[in-house]
Amino acid sequence: MTRQNPKPLSSRQRLALALLWLALLAVAGWAIGQKLELSGDLRKFMPSAQTPAQKLLIDELGEGPGSRLLLVGLAGADPETLAAQSAAMQAVLAAPARDGQATFAFVANGADSGLDAIPARLRPYRYLLSPTLDNKALDAGLLADELAQRVQDLGSPAASLIEPLLASDPTLETLKLAERWQPANAPQRLHGVWFDRAGREALLVAETTAAGFDPTGQQRAVDAIGAAFAQARGDSASQLTISGPGAFSVEIGGRTAREASLIGSVDTLIFVLLLALAYRSWKAPLLGALPLASGGLAGLAAVALGFDGVHGITVAFGFTLIGVAQDYPIHLFSHQRPGLSPWASARALWPTLGTGVASTCIAYLTFLVSGVDGLKQLAVFTIVGLGTAALTTRFALPGLLDSSDNGGAPRDVADSARLARLWRALARWPRMGATAFAVVATLALAVATFAPGRFWQNDLSKLTPVPAPALARDAQLRVELGAPDVRYVIALEGRDAEAALQASEKLLPALQQLRDHGALAGYDSAALYLPSRATQRARQGKLPERATLQAALDEALAGSPFLPDAFAVFVDDVARARAAPPLGPRDLAGTPLATRIDGLLLQRDGHATALVSLSGLADPVAVAHIAQRHGAQLLDLKQASESLVAAYRQRVLWALALASVLLAVTVWVALRAPRRVLRVLAPMALSTLLILAVLRGLGIELNLFHLVALILAAGLGLDYALFFDHAGDDRAEQLRALHAVIVCSLTTLLVFSLLGLSTIPVLRAIGTTVALGVACNFVLALLIVRRPVGAV
Structure with a gap:
């Protein structure tokens, strides 16, 4: 019994069907657009982390402060103008958002004294946060010395800064904390703001609320900085530089979108022209x-x-x-x-x-x-x-x-005289036998295996499309701003935040010795901002009772120009600090201190990790040794990323091995003839070896995107072989198969060749691999799968 075909449609019916199809696509596109939520979190393309360094890398990649830091430079004008522009930008960017959605966690340019980090409600805690009383007593002698120094301060240019603090803080503990919390290698200050060492570039640093690889959030932050600069620039010739992971992700996203749009447009044009030409x-x-x-x-x-x-x-x-x-x-x-x-x-x-x-x-x-x-x-x-x-x-x-x-x-394309001439020319090509196949495969395997250079590329930084000058500029700004090293970090584990902070406190003296000996230029730890509860309680114990403190203050005020009741607020603050519960991380929510601590104290259910960021690391071995002695670990995030890539690749290779087996089974089920199965699979297998040989012979180290592209190239090659096999030894069917494969391969080859010329390493890897695969699969399908015909 023959199967009946559906009744042919009239021209009007076919037009109606086409319009209906287009309408359904439009409605589907609209509906998907309402549901679609794009993500830029690269952690979705990372395997499960196994080591502490890998886990930290995954956390920091998406949410850590290092990924949210934007470095800003202003140059091209005189220092006074640049300083004024820096101050104007800082004021605009740090201002509260009208819609309540803050773009920046903080913006710093060196203009503030650091006092803003301590909100008014936390001022009584200053003696619990400061190490001053660790080796001193708050007695009459200390107060007398401090008050004598304040008299001199009030006659100095710093009087305007000292006077508002004097009544509540005669020992200036607030300023001591602000100085303690300044970056270890803070830039020099000119005209009240940060400048580079040459004094020609004003510097700012901003931490975004959005994660570093949140493209929408980072674009909003970069746009805000650009708008603030445009407003502050006026008629000057100053120029703006923005660097950091977020700025790079915005640049990469924009360039990728532009190249993808161009390639997509060319792809569409090629598709239209080739199909119109091929089918007239x-x-x-x-x-x-x-x-x-x-x-x-x-x-x-x-x-x-x-x-x-x-x-x-x-x-x-x-x-x-x-x-x-x-x-x-x-x-x-x-x-x-x-x-x-x-x-x-x-x-x-x-x-x-x-x-x-x-x-x-x-x-x-x-x-x-x-x-x-x-x-x-x-x-x-x-x-x-x-x-x-x-x-x-x-x-x-x-x-x-x-x-x-x-x-x-x-x-019927089989009636084409040009196609017939081409087929006769191709028919003169010798068919590849088993011996030739084995020789070519052996040579390709040898080249792929023994070509000089590393086989696999594990360094993620080499996949970045960020230009080398931009990376060099980023490194320069990091040095000038004293930004922490992005490769090394010390990690201390604890059952909770308190245990992690106590461990950090024990490590701080050793780190200071390393800094004094030049092993590193600076360090930053959560314990510098928030001492452990145990340390806070110990400092509370050294605070005198109200009556004792008042007596010591009265003694220190004797013969002083200050009025007897001038420091009543100070006495009240010490009394509150003596009775207050110690501060914990949650007590700092909504303050600038919380922003700093959150990136250095990672808390999970039943576990906490305290991080110590390092800058100017000159002797990793010495630092690793000291860290190990204190139960900590110096983590190399570069090594962690490489091991993560290797683990990722291992998963993909296992997936490919399984896919190869399943693919062979599928072809076997479809063809049910051993010779046909081998003949169809052979071009794809040999093409894969040839692609690897060409890439390795050119000195290209293979990455994960080459592997994904190899799967696509294999799928294309299998299609070519299947259709040549489908044609059998019928001349007309062979001509139709040849016509189809030529059109398919030309469209694919041209598109992926364009990808191979891309400046984006990922697109270039895919384009090069697939373009080579198309060429190899087409030729090998003709040499291996094509069957001779009885008459040409």
Whole structure:
């Protein structure tokens, strides 16, 4: 019994169906846009951390203060002008947001004295936070010396700063804390603000409330700095520099979007021109785009529904990978011919097309067991997208095509004289036998294995598209501002915040010795801002009772120019500090101190980690030794990132191994003949070896994105081989298969060659790999899978 084809549609019906399809795509796009939440958190593409350094790296990558720090430089004008602009920008950026959504946790330019870090409600705690009384007693002798010094201070230029504090703080404990909390290598101050050592550039530092890899939040912060500079600049010739992870992510995102937009536009133009030229019809590009758009939207919808947020990399990668779906309508177009309805043609192609789709989806299905959220998203996007594109090509697109039954006259590409001449030329190519295959495979494997240089690239910094001058500028600003080292950090573990703070306090004297000996230039610890409760209680014990303190104060005031009741507020503050409960991290919420401590004291359920950031680290070995003696660990975040990449790659390689087995099984089930299975799989396997050999021969170290691209290249190669095998030894079918594969390979080759020219390392890795794969797979499919015909 023969299967009946659906009744052919009239021209009006086909137009209505096409418009309905477009309307459904538009509605779907709108609905997905309402649900879609893009994420820029790179941790979604990281495997589970195993070591303490890896866990810290994952935490710091998204939320740590190091990722939120923006470094700002103003240059190009005289110092007075730059100082005024710095002050104006600081005032604007630090002002409370009108909508209550603060963009910056703090903005500093050296203009403040540091007093703002201690809110008024915490001022009585100054003797609990300061180490002054650790070795001294608050008695008449100390007070007399301090009051005598205050008399001199009131006659100095610092009087305006001292006088507001005097009544409540005659020992100036507040100023001592402010000085203690200044950066170890703070820049010099000119005209009241920070400047570089040459005195030609005003410096500011801002910590954003948004995470470093939150593209929307960082864009808002960069825009705010730019607007504040434009407002402060006036008519001067000053210039603005913004650096830091957030600024880099904004620049990378903008450049990636621009290049992706350009490549997407060129891709669309190439697709339209090639299909119009190949099929001599303006309808072909429009109809061919429908399954591709359907697949893209379906993949995006599946990820949006299945995950909390869709990562930007998933979208970028997904639409690149789903580009293989453009081959599906091309195969259908090339196999059209008079006397055969589009439905019959689609049905005849479906076993071959379905096998290719299933094989590619299986390759990405293995990412679902990778344990990496980003790869799971990519797998869902690709599988749903390719499946949708294939199904719409099979069950919807034929209804829109011209055929003899509905008054159309489809052209048979097998009748092309040019294609016949090309086929005769290709037919003279020698077929690759088992011996030649083995020799080429052995040579490729040898080159890939023994080429000089490292095989794998583990350094994430080499994947950054940030230009070298920008990285050098960032390093310069960090040195000038005394910003902490981004590679090394000391970690102290504790069962809770109190234990971690106590451990930090024990380490501080050793760190100071290391600083004195030049092993490091500076350090920063939460214990410098918030002593442990035990230390606070010990300092409370040294505070005299009200009557004792009043008696000592009266004795110190004897013969002093100060009035007897001038320091009543001071006595009240000490009494409150003596009776107050010790401060904990939660008590600092909403204060500038909380911002500093949050990045240095990481608290989790039942566990806390105190961090000590380092600057100017000159002797890592000495610092690591001292840290180990105090039960701490010097963590190398660069090494942690490399080990994380290696673990990630191991997961991907296991996924690829599993995919290879499943792919072979799928082809076996479809073809059921050992020789055909080997013949179809051989070009893909040899192409993979040749790609590796070429890349390694050119000295390119392979990264994770090369691996992902190898899967795409393998999927494309399998399609080419399957359709040449499908053609068998029938000359006309071979010509149609050749036509389809040429159009498919040309569109893919041109698009990915453009990606290979990108300035973005990730896009360049994908583009180069897939372009090589297309070329190798096309040639090898002809040499291995093509069958001789009886007559040409």
